[in-house]
Amino acid sequence: MKNLELSRIFEQIARILKIKGENPFKIRAYKKIALVLENLPIDIEIIYHQGGLNDIPGVGAGIAKKIEEFLTTGKLEYYEKLKETIPSGVIELLDISEVGPKIAKLLYEELGVDNIEKLEKAVKQHRIKDLLGMGEKSEDNILRGIELYKRRKERVLLGTALPLAREIVESLRQLKETDKINFAGSLRRKKETVGDIDILVTSRKPEKIMKTFTSLPQVRGILAEGPTKSSVITKEDIHVDVRVVDPISFGVALQYFTGSKAHNIKLRELAVKRGLKINEYGVFDSETGQRIAGEEEEEVYKILDLAFIPPELREDRGEIKAAQENKLPELIKYSQIRGDLHLHTKWSDGAHTIRQMAEAAKKRGYKYIAITDHSQSLRFAGGLTEERLREQIEEIRKLNQELDDFTVFTGIEVDIKSDGSLDFSDEILSKLDVVIAAIHSGFKQESKIITERLAGAMQNRFVSIIAHPTGRLIGYRESYQVDIDKIMDMAAKTGTILEINAYPERLDLNDIYCRMAKDRGVQLAIETDAHSIDGLEFMNLGVDVARRGWLEEKDVVNTLPLDRLLKRLKRKL
Numbered sequence: 001m002k003n004l005e006l007s008r009i010f011e012q013i014a015r016i017l018k019i020k021g022e023n024p025f026k027i028r029a030y031k032k033i034a035l036v037l038e039n040l041p042i043d044i045e046i047i048y049h050q051g052g053l054n055d056i057p058g059v060g061a062g063i064a065k066k067i068e069e070f071l072t073t074g075k076l077e078y079y080e081k082l083k084e085t086i087p088s089g090v091i092e093l094l095d096i097s098e099v100g101p102k103i104a105k106l107l108y109e110e111l112g113v114d115n116i117e118k119l120e121k122a123v124k125q126h127r128i129k130d131l132l133g134m135g136e137k138s139e140d141n142i143l144r145g146i147e148l149y150k151r152r153k154e155r156v157l158l159g160t161a162l163p164l165a166r167e168i169v170e171s172l173r174q175l176k177e178t179d180k181i182n183f184a185g186s187l188r189r190k191k192e193t194v195g196d197i198d199i200l201v202t203s204r205k206p207e208k209i210m211k212t213f214t215s216l217p218q219v220r221g222i223l224a225e226g227p228t229k230s231s232v233i234t235k236e237d238i239h240v241d242v243r244v245v246d247p248i249s250f251g252v253a254l255q256y257f258t259g260s261k262a263h264n265i266k267l268r269e270l271a272v273k274r275g276l277k278i279n280e281y282g283v284f285d286s287e288t289g290q291r292i293a294g295e296e297e298e299e300v301y302k303i304l305d306l307a308f309i310p311p312e313l314r315e316d317r318g319e320i321k322a323a324q325e326n327k328l329p330e331l332i333k334y335s336q337i338r339g340d341l342h343l344h345t346k347w348s349d350g351a352h353t354i355r356q357m358a359e360a361a362k363k364r365g366y367k368y369i370a371i372t373d374h375s376q377s378l379r380f381a382g383g384l385t386e387e388r389l390r391e392q393i394e395e396i397r398k399l400n401q402e403l404d405d406f407t408v409f410t411g412i413e414v415d416i417k418s419d420g421s422l423d424f425s426d427e428i429l430s431k432l433d434v435v436i437a438a439i440h441s442g443f444k445q446e447s448k449i450i451t452e453r454l455a456g457a458m459q460n461r462f463v464s465i466i467a468h469p470t471g472r473l474i475g476y477r478e479s480y481q482v483d484i485d486k487i488m489d490m491a492a493k494t495g496t497i498l499e500i501n502a503y504p505e506r507l508d509l510n511d512i513y514c515r516m517a518k519d520r521g522v523q524l525a526i527e528t529d530a531h532s533i534d535g536l537e538f539m540n541l542g543v544d545v546a547r548r549g550w551l552e553e554k555d556v557v558n559t560l561p562l563d564r565l566l567k568r569l570k571r572k573l
Contacts, residue, residue: 003044004505006070007037009079010063015094016082018101033058036349038505043534045071047351057349057382089114097476098145103138106131120146144478152475155193156238159504159541162187164218164238165197171216172242177205180250184257188311190544192474192507196239198257206244213242249281252294256280262316263309270304270320312547317515331547334540336559339368341434342413342467342499342527347392348373348382351532354392354408355399360533362406368562370409370434371396375423377415378440384412386428393431407562409433413467418442420453422460429462434569436499438467439480447481454487458496461572465525466491468501468508476505484513491522495571497557500526502542503535514549523568525557 014030017023036058037044047053048071053064070076083091092115093104099119107113110131113122122128123139123146165183172178178201182188185198203209210230214222223231228244245253256264257280268278277284282294283303293299301308306323310331313319322328343357344350350357354371361369371392374383384392393410400408411434415423418441422429429435437457439450457463469487470479491498498517501508509517509524517524526542528535546556553559557568 002071003037006044006067007034009070009076010034010037012091012094013079013082015101015104016086016091019086019090019105029058029063033063046534047532052351055346056351087114089118092116093119096142096145096149098138098141103134106133116146116149148475148478151193155195155475156236157474157504158187158190158192158194158507158544159538160236161194161197161238162190162541164234164236165199165240168197168213168216168218168240168242169199172199172201172209172213175203175208175212177203177208179203179247182254184254185259188258189260189314190312190548192510192545196241199240199242200250200254200257201242201244202247202250203244209242209244246281247295248291249294251296251298252278252282252300253280255297255300258311258314260315263314263319266316266320267300267304270306274304276303310547312544313550315548329550329552332543332551332553332556332559334543336553337366337526337539337543337556338561339366339370339558339565340528340530340536340539341370341409341411341465341525341558342372342436342501342529343369344373344413344529344531345371347371347388348378348384349531354396356533357530357536358399358403358406358408360536362403364536367405368407368409368565370411370436372411372413372434372436375412375414377417377423383415383423386424389424389428390431411435413438414463415440416453416457418445418453420449420456422457422463426460426462429460432462433566434465435460435463436465436467437463439471443471443477443480445480447483450480451483451486454482455490458487458490458494463496464569464572465497465499465527467499467527467529468506469498470508470510470513472508473505474507479508484516488513488516488520488522491517492520497523497525497568500524500542500545502526502528502538502540502545504538504541507541507545509545509549511545511548514546514551518549518551518555523555523557524551527558 010030011034014027014034017027036056048068053059053067066076066078087108090104090108093099093107111122111127113119123143128134128139129136165187169181169183173181180202183197183199187194187197201209206228210225214225214230214232218234219232220235221233223233231241233239271278275286277286282291283300284291293303298308307326307328309319309323340361345352345354345357358369376383376385389412396408396410410432412432413436416437416439417423422437439453454466458466470482472479498509500514514524526539526546528538530536557565560568
């Protein structure tokens with residue numbers, strides 16, 4: 001999607017304008033559209049082709065024209081000319097999340113810092129802390145920002161890599177020369193970010209596979225091309241390898257290349273104790289060298305007297321012992337999700353109406369959704385006043401009278417303000433089916449304050465769910481300093497549900513914290529935070545996180561039928 005690329009461009013425009021001391025209203029306009037695009041799950045190109053640019057909050061005629069120019073030409077002339085007015089090094093520094101326009105200008109003018117390498121060197125030499133308005137904490141923050149920047153350059157979001165891998169696999173699957181095919185590596189384990197994409201194929205004519213692969217429209221350049229293995233770089237700068245393996249080795253090769261390394265080491269230790277040897281070519285008797293298994297992946301686990309371990313669990317976090325004792329969880333499935341409880345509409349910063357979101361969800365086989373637009377403090381996102389929320393409640397009630405075998409819950413994503421108070425009174429919250437509380441400001445407050453804000457919200461009897469509990473944006477913003485142990489304890493004590501936000505850059509809670517929640521008896525809700533119909537597609541990414549966190553159907557509230565869900569949501573009342 002072009003959303004994030006455009007968002008970064010508009011954010012950069014706002015930053016450059018701020019460095020130049022331009023009109024603050026103009027700067028705010030660019031910052032607003034940057035934020036809207038960052039949180040807009042639907043592909044901006046789809047919206048453009050449907051003629052809906054002007055329906056996006058914050059998009060007027062001028063911004064719409066710039067978006068159209070970028071989508072049709074691949075660049076924005078205004079941005080290119082604007083960059084020429086500021087030293088390029090200063091602009092590059094703005095890629096560091098902790099470096100704002102004023103700091104970038106200060107670093108350049110006082111220290112001659114005009115690239116990220118010089119910035120890192122200046123931080124490590126402690127030359128920044130003595131600048132006006134800076135200090136040791138500033139150096140620590142900038143260093144963390146540099147590390148985030150490096151990781152972002154090295155890793156690809158699951159939500160970006162997975163669709164690409166599926167496209168490539170499907171293209172190769174169509175060939176009559178393809179027998180078996182699957183992707184492997186950390187992508188198959190559904191890690192939140194991946195380094196590259198590995199695809200395994202069996203074929204009687206591997207040269208046809210290689211030729212087709214290197215000629216795919218997604219390919220920008222060929223890194224290596226051989227008879228059984230080729231590597232390319234895609235237009236998204238993602239490294240993809242395709243390897244053709246022997247049919248009798250496909251299963252064991254798939255297991256081997258899926259990993260993780262720690263998981264595979266444990267398997268090989270078990271194999272050695274049984275007089276076996278496992279490698280990417282097969283399972284062999286160590287004494288005779290005879291191949292025992294390898295064609296099917298399940299054989300690798302069966303021969304070690306293990307239950308089959310799903311790829312998402314292969315991280316050496318106790319899954320092998322659980323498989324030995326036949327105590328592996330029955331992981332939640334995509335088909336068990338009955339609804340989505342965190343959705344935005346045109347009432348705030350969404351792209352579609354309540355009816356459109358409901359109809360799209362119903363087509364997915366859902367039985368219910370909750371409309372949870374932003375509350376009044378988030379003016380930049382079109383946050384609802386109490387009066388507008390009451391109007392929305394009435395609209396939803398009327399819509400429910402028309403819908404057949406489908407329910408729209410009234411709800412709100414209420415802001416937990418910097419002082420810990422909620423954005424709405426209990427009187428209006430009491431009228432809603434679903435109340436999601438979330439932090440959208442004060443991310444850099446100390447741990448005690450952040451934790452108290454979240455804990456306080458959970459103690460409100462009307463708050464059902466805490467959204468994106470750690471506040472991270474993968475590769476762009478670290479989690480805020482929250483005491484996750486106290487949050488888990490408070491959720492268990494109050495019966496508050498924690499969210500797995502399925503938006504690709506959030507995936508928050510992460511898999512580790514999902515497992516922690518399960519162990520403490522805290523239930524979760526997998527929610528897309530969708531701002532459009534297409535955003536509903538992200539549900540699968542949330543389920544992937546849940547599976548990596550060992551979650552089962554019983555651990556996730558939006559697997560419940562309507563009547564049981566209503567009772568669960570009202571448990572605190």
